[in-house]
Structure formats: C-alpha cells, structure tokens
Amino acid sequence: MQYLSDILLGVIEGITEFLPISSTGHLLLAEHWLGARSDTYNIVIQAGAILAVTLIYWRRIMDLLLNFRVPENRDYLIKLTLAFLITAILGLIVKKLGFQLPDTIQPIAWALVIGGIWMLVAEHFAAKLPDSSRITLRVAIAVGLAQVVAGVFPGTSRSAATIFVAMLLGTSNRAAATEFAFLVGIPTMYAASGYELLKQVSHGGTEGDWLSLAIAFVVSTITAFVAVKWLLTYIRSHRFTAFAIYRIAFGGLLLALTAAGILA
Incomplete structure (x- = not known):
C-alpha cells in the first residue's frame, strides 16, 4: 500500500505542479487520506516535476545559453534572470x-475559488x-x-499567477x-x-524509505512530462477556461467538505 500511495502522490504532483490548478491543494487532500509525508518527500516529488519541464525545454535553454550573443536571446535571458532574482530575493x-x-x-x-474567478476575468x-x-x-x-x-498564498498556483x-x-x-x-x-x-533540502540535511531530516522516494520521483517526472507536453499542445487552440472552472468546482467541493466536518 505504501508504494501504491507513492505512485498516486507522484501522479498528482506531476499533473498539478505546472497545470494552473494548484498542486498544494491536491496534495493536501491526498495526504488527508494517504497520510502526511515528510518535507524531504515533498521536495523530491517536486524535483521530479521540475526535471520533466527541464527536459521539455532543454533545447530552448541550450539555445539561450549557447547563443547569448544573439540580441533576442540575450534580451530574453536577461529578463528571465531579472524575474528569477526578484523571486529569490523576496522569497x-x-x-x-x-x-x-x-x-x-x-x-x-478559497485561493482555488478566487484564483479560478480571477482566471476567467483575466482571460x-x-x-x-x-x-x-x-x-x-x-x-x-x-x-x-x-x-x-503564489508562494505566500498556496492554492493560487504559481503557473496560473505567472501566466496570467x-x-x-x-x-x-x-x-x-x-x-x-x-x-x-x-x-x-x-x-x-x-534551499529546503539543505535545511533538511542540516537538521538531519533526510532519513526515509529511499525506494519510496525513488518511486514517487520517477512517477512525478513521467507524469509531469506528459502533462506539460499535453498542456503546450492544448493552449495552442484553447483558452484556460476549463482550468478556471475546475478550480472553482474543486475549491467549492473542498469548502463544502470542510463545512461538513469531513476535512479540517
């Protein structure tokens, strides 16, 4: 059952990390039934999703870095760096x-619902x-x-906030x-x-089932790769409306379950 839970959590992380629907809300809900995971575990499955997107954009990244002297690439890379530095310093x-x-x-x-409404208005x-x-x-x-x-208000969705x-x-x-x-x-x-992993290491908090971590990491990587590839194709001819409606419905469901005392 433990490894089945790892597969499920890896799938949830992979699907929700870069789609504009908030990974935090989905993982919290999953952990309510499957049990809470360590900070190290959450870092590892998130790393799988990041690796997937890195692989998808590998050619674009290498083009920007190797052809820095091309004005368009240099300008783009400078703006990427600026955005990253703002996030890093304020974070x-x-x-x-x-x-x-x-x-x-x-x-x-509430962040899911409000974010969904905001997405509809912004679109x-x-x-x-x-x-x-x-x-x-x-x-x-x-x-x-x-x-x-997005980092301060979980449920906002980093991808939704930045894209819109x-x-x-x-x-x-x-x-x-x-x-x-x-x-x-x-x-x-x-x-x-x-940063978070270094904190865990410094406090001796990286112990755990390494096979469990490996399963979740691999599943998260594969799922995120498929999900992001699909998203990039989908948005060529579709708006983000479906994601906004899903957020509102999912957030509303969570609010109903907390009001009924089923979730805390």
Missing part, C-alpha cells in the same frame, strides 16, 4: 520573516489585447512578483506567456527545492 525575505505555509484545507480552497480582458509574444521588462518584473505571491500576469501586461499570446512562466519556474523551483 528569502519572506522566509526570514518566518512565514509558514498553511496546513489546513480552507485557506487553500476575458487578455483576449481583447492584440496578439503579442514579446516579453517586456514590466512583464518580467510582474512574473517575478507573481511567483512570490504576463498575458494581462502585454504578452497576450498564451504559448509565449506560458513558455516564459515555465522557464522562470525552472531555476526558481530548483533553487527553492535545493
């Missing part, structure tokens, strides 16, 4: 202030803008800030906004995972 400040993620369902459920206004794939300086800054907001702020501020092309959001997310999530 460290938030950590130093002692911010703790909620471990209850209700605030995350409506973004559709009125002329199609543009350009990443401006203000888009880069806003994406960096959006990642911090980019779309509303001028990068109205869904594919371009998604690519920038995901590319910024790669170093951000590696850095966050590395």
Whole structure:
C-alpha cells in the first residue's frame, strides 16, 4: 500500500505542479487520506516535476545559453534572470520573516475559488489585447512578483499567477506567456527545492524509505512530462477556461467538505 500511495502522490504532483490548478491543494487532500509525508518527500516529488519541464525545454535553454550573443536571446535571458532574482530575493525575505505555509484545507480552497474567478476575468480582458509574444521588462518584473505571491498564498498556483500576469501586461499570446512562466519556474523551483533540502540535511531530516522516494520521483517526472507536453499542445487552440472552472468546482467541493466536518 505504501508504494501504491507513492505512485498516486507522484501522479498528482506531476499533473498539478505546472497545470494552473494548484498542486498544494491536491496534495493536501491526498495526504488527508494517504497520510502526511515528510518535507524531504515533498521536495523530491517536486524535483521530479521540475526535471520533466527541464527536459521539455532543454533545447530552448541550450539555445539561450549557447547563443547569448544573439540580441533576442540575450534580451530574453536577461529578463528571465531579472524575474528569477526578484523571486529569490523576496522569497528569502519572506522566509526570514518566518512565514509558514498553511496546513489546513480552507485557506487553500478559497485561493482555488478566487484564483479560478480571477482566471476567467483575466482571460476575458487578455483576449481583447492584440496578439503579442514579446516579453517586456514590466512583464518580467510582474512574473517575478507573481511567483512570490503564489508562494505566500498556496492554492493560487504559481503557473496560473505567472501566466496570467504576463498575458494581462502585454504578452497576450498564451504559448509565449506560458513558455516564459515555465522557464522562470525552472531555476526558481530548483533553487527553492535545493534551499529546503539543505535545511533538511542540516537538521538531519533526510532519513526515509529511499525506494519510496525513488518511486514517487520517477512517477512525478513521467507524469509531469506528459502533462506539460499535453498542456503546450492544448493552449495552442484553447483558452484556460476549463482550468478556471475546475478550480472553482474543486475549491467549492473542498469548502463544502470542510463545512461538513469531513476535512479540517
């Protein structure tokens, strides 16, 4: 049963980490029935999802790094770096202030519902803008800030926050906004995972079932790879409306279950 739980949690993490539906809410709900996992465990399965996106964008990443002298690449990479630095610096400040993620369902459920409504409104206004794939300086800054907001308010969804702020501020092309959001997310999530893992090592908290960790990691990587590949194809001809409706329905369900006393 333990390894079946690892497979299920790996699938949930892989599907929800980069889709704009919030991995936190889904994992909290899963852990309610399957049992809570260690911080190390959560870091490992998240790392699997990050690795999947790194593999998907590997050619794009290498092109940016190896052809830095090309003006377009240099400009893009500078803006990626700016967005990452904003997130990293503000994220460290938030950590130093002692911010703790909620471990209850209700605030995350509200974030899911409010975020879903916001996605519908944002999609409506973004559709009125002329199609543009350009990443401006203000888009880069806003994406960096959006990642911090998503980290402070679990359930917001990092991908949803970054994609839609980019779309509303001028990068109205869904594919371009998604690519920038995901590319910024790669170093951000590696850095966050590395930071948390070092904390675990320094406090001697990395002990556990290594086979369990390996299973969850592999499943998360494979599932995330498939999910993101599908998403990138889907958004070429579809809006994010279905994800917004799902968030509202899922958040509403969680609120109903907490009101009924089934979830805490």
